[in-house]
Amino acid sequence: KxxxxxxxxxxxxxxxxxxxxxxxxxxxxxxxxxxxxxxxxxxxxxxxxxxxxxxxxxxxxxxxxxxxxIERVQHPHTCQTCGGFAFIPCPMCHGSKMSVFRNCFTDSFKALKCTSCNENGLQPCASCSQ
Structure with missing residues (x-):
């Protein structure tokens, strides 16, 4: 603050x-x-x-x-995408940290660890530079 x-x-x-x-x-x-x-x-x-x-x-x-x-901020604003938290839920796994993979040879599905997000199911916000 x-x-x-x-x-x-x-x-x-x-x-x-x-x-x-x-x-x-x-x-x-x-x-x-x-x-x-x-x-x-x-x-x-x-x-x-x-x-x-x-x-x-x-x-x-x-x-x-x-x-x-230090550089000054003239009009401070909050990022509309992440709300100022600098991270958003992963769009690939929706924050579950698991991505579903379908086996092409059978009708079974496997849950694999999502490689697009961090350990909390988050990705850095692309809309802001925080």
């Missing part, structure tokens, strides 16, 4: 929606020698800190100084 109030462009990565985000967080925190914790903020790839540090920096005005070089 703080970054929305400052009207800066930012990317929020929810590790509950995609495990790749969790792996990326672990790798980034390991590089700076910090234990992975949530929430955590990186600005231009540099570790800034967690929620308490960001709140403190916001109160002192230090955050405003750091955000002067």
């Amino acid at each position: 703080i970054f929305q109030n400052h009207r800066v462009r930012f990317v929020e990565k929810n590790i509950a929606l995609d495990s790749e985000y969790g792996k990326e967080l672990e790798q980034r925190c390991k590089c700076v020698g910090e234990p992975p914790s949530l929430p955590v903020v990186f600005i231009d790839g540099h570790y800034l800190g967690g929620a308490e540090k960001i709140l403190g920096m916001n109160e002192s005005g230090e955050l405003q100084d750091l955000l002067t070089k």
Whole structure:
């Protein structure tokens, strides 16, 4: 919410929606020698800190100084496709994580793991660049 109030462009990565985000967080925190914790903020790839540090920096005005070089958002809007979550249910399996395959030689169907989506049955939203 703080970054929305400052009207800066930012990317929020929810590790509950995609495990790749969790792996990326672990790798980034390991590089700076910090234990992975949530929430955590990186600005231009540099570790800034967690929620308490960001709140403190916001109160002192230090955050405003750091955000002067960050691109501003003139008219913030929510993506109409994903509602701002950056992910949509997989159109191939409809979020079930299984795709149905029909055997051409018999009338039987087999359920296979969908290869189009992540472990939660989601795909990145193509309509927004979050």
